[in-house]
Amino acid sequence: MTNSLQMDSPRTAVSNPPVQAMDSNLGERDLVRRSATSDLPPPERQLTAVAKLIDVSKCIGCKACQSACVEWNDTHPGVGENVGVYTNPHDLTEDMFTLMRFSEWINPETDNLEWLIRKDGCMHCADPGCLKACPAPGAIVQYSNGIVDFIHENCIGCGYCVKGCPFNIPRISKADHRAYKCTLCSDRVAVGQGPACAKACPTQAIVFGTKDDMKKHADERIADLKSRGYANAGLYDPQGVGGTHVMYVLHHNDKPHIYADLPDDPKISGVVQAWKGATKYVGLATMGFLAVGAALHGVFAKPNRVSHEDEEGAEEVLKDKLGGQSEERA
């Protein structure tokens, strides 16, 4: 790792951190997407795409990743309540960016109980629904290495990202009304270190590196699983969202939903696409057209004015209808 400082992104999470201080390697110039921003200049350079690979078949459910995540991100999840399952806390929260979800599944082919453990968290989609939905300029960004990050000072807490996300990941803090999720440890990756969860994982079920390396590693793992009888083992890198920068090796890749409702074919909802696509442009055009049309009509068309004849007409109606009134009143 002697040349780690020259590399644009760390190639592994297990190495020790660089000993010299270094500047952050991820900045504004590396953005490929910025929420609610149409005139983003192209990035000055293309960083190597990175990815986290989570091999569920190697996970022992120790939750070291959760602890490392909490520690690195300095969040303070409250003490939970045991309701008889290992999943703790019960859901992702603004203080818990990653969560081991435990599922008990009976394999219909073997009648064996399989204990499936999936580390849930942001998938860092190549086509992020959260970013598409976000109305606040710069609150959600995507770097050229694939990391999707929330920039909290720009967040307005509207929750549109929650609606845009195909994986139900972002959570809005009740304390500061801002959205939180896994950052893929962008602040570590920026200084040559892999994500805290991958660093802490004792079985290397979580590994980190370039997306190409992770796919190669996944291939080896899948071959191994297939040799052990998992015929449907495969890589979860869903193309419906353009691929993801957090990928899973699943021993039952033909049915991702058995892993605590991992979507089989995730994509940005058509409703969200319609809302953020046609509605936005056609809506604005319609309102603008009408306002301009009204203004033009106001300038060029003759106003609808009450005429002298109308005033006389009113007097006649009163004379006609009330002609006998004075006599009646008298």
Next chain:
Amino acid sequence: MVKAERVQPGDEIHMGPPITVDRYGPAARVNHWITALSLILLAISGLALFHPSLFFLTALFGGGQTTRWIHPWIGVVLFISFYIFFFQLWKANLFTRTDVKWLMSVKEVLTAQEDKLPEVGKYNAGQKMIFWGMALLIMALIITGVIIWDQYFLEATAIPTKRIAVLVHALAAVAIICIFIFHVYAAIWTRGTLRAMTRGTVTGGWAFRHHRKWFKELAQRRRVDPAE
């Protein structure tokens, strides 16, 4: 037999001169302007979150965070004030056969040839459509708005429901802003209308020109305050 829908409590002719007709009492006018102000603030804050090119409008409310929390509360104010107003006006806004004839003569309406139009009561078909359009859209907006009011109702509905709600909310908002533009423009183009919502009265000539049936019925029913 005079139909109840055409005249409303409080409508009254003053002999003048000049002849004036009471069209809206103080309570209705206060109600109208609370609704109007709320709708304008909602449109501005909503548009700010609707299209990135309009996000700068959040500055008028003190930033994006404030815009995000204040918008739904203004919505509640609008909903309440509009529906108080609604129950004052709905009977006079029921559609009649005359409205069909009026609507068929769209060319005469737009060119202000009102002598060629059937005589109308307190509201013409266009006004009635604006009234019912507003009523329907405000109902749609408050329902979908509560569904996406995550600060208080996050747990109440599932994400797929919220996605539909946010789309319907946006579409309804576009529609209501269009109706709002029609409403304001019609009130300005039809000279002498605005005073109905400021002073509460219109001139006899205005009533004769635009709402002759209403005016005639007020006279018929002796809803007249003799000369001062």
